[in-house]
Amino acid sequence: MATRDFQEKVVLITGASSGIGRAAAKAYASQGAHLVLAARREPQLQDVAREVEALGVRALPVRCDITQPEDVARLMRETETAFGGLDLLINNAGLGLYGPVEALGEAQLRQVFELNFFSLVRVTQAALPLLRKRAPGSQVVNVSSVLGHRGLPLLGGYGASKAAVNLLTESLRAELAAEGISVLLVSPGLTETEFRDARLNAEGWKQEAIPLDAMSAEAVASAMVRASRRKRRETVLTLPGRVMVLANRLVPGLFDRVARRIQNPAKKAP
Numbered sequence: 218m219a220t221r222d223f224q225e226k227v228v229l230i231t232g233a234s235s236g237i238g239r240a241a242a243k244a245y246a247s248q249g250a251h252l253v254l255a256a257r258r259e260p261q262l263q264d265v266a267r268e269v270e271a272l273g274v275r276a277l278p279v280r281c282d283i284t285q286p287e288d289v290a291r292l293m294r295e296t297e298t299a300f301g302g303l304d305l306l307i308n309n310a311g312l313g314l315y316g317p318v319e320a321l322g323e324a325q326l327r328q329v330f331e332l333n334f335f336s337l338v339r340v341t342q343a344a345l346p347l348l349r350k351r352a353p354g355s356q357v358v359n360v361s362s363v364l365g366h367r368g369l370p371l372l373g374g375y376g377a378s379k380a381a382v383n384l385l386t387e388s389l390r391a392e393l394a395a396e397g398i399s400v401l402l403v404s405p406g407l408t409e410t411e412f413r414d415a416r417l418n419a420e421g422w423k424q425e426a427i428p429l430d431a432m433s434a435e436a437v438a439s440a441m442v443r444a445s446r447r448k449r450r451e452t453v454l455t456l457p458g459r460v461m462v463l464a465n466r467l468v469p470g471l472f473d474r475v476a477r478r479i480q481n482p483a484k485k486a487p
């Protein structure tokens with residue numbers, strides 16, 4: 218029988234109730250990992266818990282709003298009680314924001330940064346004592362976006378929150394290297410999930426369908442598991458996403474012109 222790469226490892230996933238987080242829970246479970254599942258929607262978490270338990274591993278669903286420090290503290294206490302430590306933290310919960318910089322409301326922008334950046338920092342800080350119990354070899358996986366590597370029209374607020382995650386990831390990687398804790402960045406491109414339904418829109422703005430093929434959440438989850446196995450520091454997903462990140466590194470001025478011309482199907486609502 219093939220060995221399962223994450224046998225008996227403990228993996229905590231934020232935003233495990235849908236999309237990429239839910240698919241990642243199943244992908245790590247199929248490799249033998251036990252799962253701590255964190256999100257606000259309890260019925261969905263219970264469903265995911267049943268799905269992963271059917272794969273023969275343990276699941277601990279914890280209703281948790283990661284913007285709330287006391288919820289995060291309880292999440293870590295429950296993880297420690299159930300499993301004693303943590304091998305992988307997957308910082309996946311996230312929220313989008315759509316609209317031109319000029320129209321972004323400050324409250325919306327703060328809400329997006331609160332979840333995508335500040336809460337990621339909060340969860341990481343709270344998880345570190347548990348990750349240290351399993352070091353060397355434990356891991357933090359931060360879920361960013363291709364939009365954290367290159368700004369596009371109407372996506373600047375969201376992209377900025379992910380760019381902050383990218384930079385923080387680099388610092389954290391250097392800080393934890395000597396302890397044997399790896400810090401990885403996974404940057405999905407367009408993925409078929411509930412993300413666009415949950416996304417905030419600047420007043421009067423709404424995006425129509427995007428004329429690009431979306432990846433499945435399962436394909437993102439497989440790539441994440443591969444990155445974890447190989448301790449690959451950075452993973453950029455979808456072909457258009459990779460092309461964009463590379464073109465922006467090699468010929469940023471040219472890519473500025475491309476970005477300007479991107480025919481965005483979104484328009485200001487009447």
Ligand SMILES: NC(=O)c1ccc[n+]([C@@H]2O[C@H](COP(=O)([O-])OP(=O)(O)OC[C@H]3O[C@@H](n4cnc5c(N)ncnc54)[C@H](OP(=O)(O)O)[C@@H]3O)[C@@H](O)[C@H]2O)c1
Nearest residue numbers: 232234235236237256257258282283310311408410411412
């Ligand atoms: N879909 C894409 O095209 C795409 C592309 C690039 C990057 N990403 C990134 O991928 C990650 C996952 O997104 P997704 O596409 O899977 O979207 P999704 O289906 O909307 O999932 C978002 C998850 O975050 C959780 N969440 C939201 N607010 C939370 C809070 N305050 N506390 C705890 N959990 C919270 C949600 O659960 P509850 O509502 O139950 O709390 C949900 O499980 C995000 O970081 C996103 O930025 C997505």
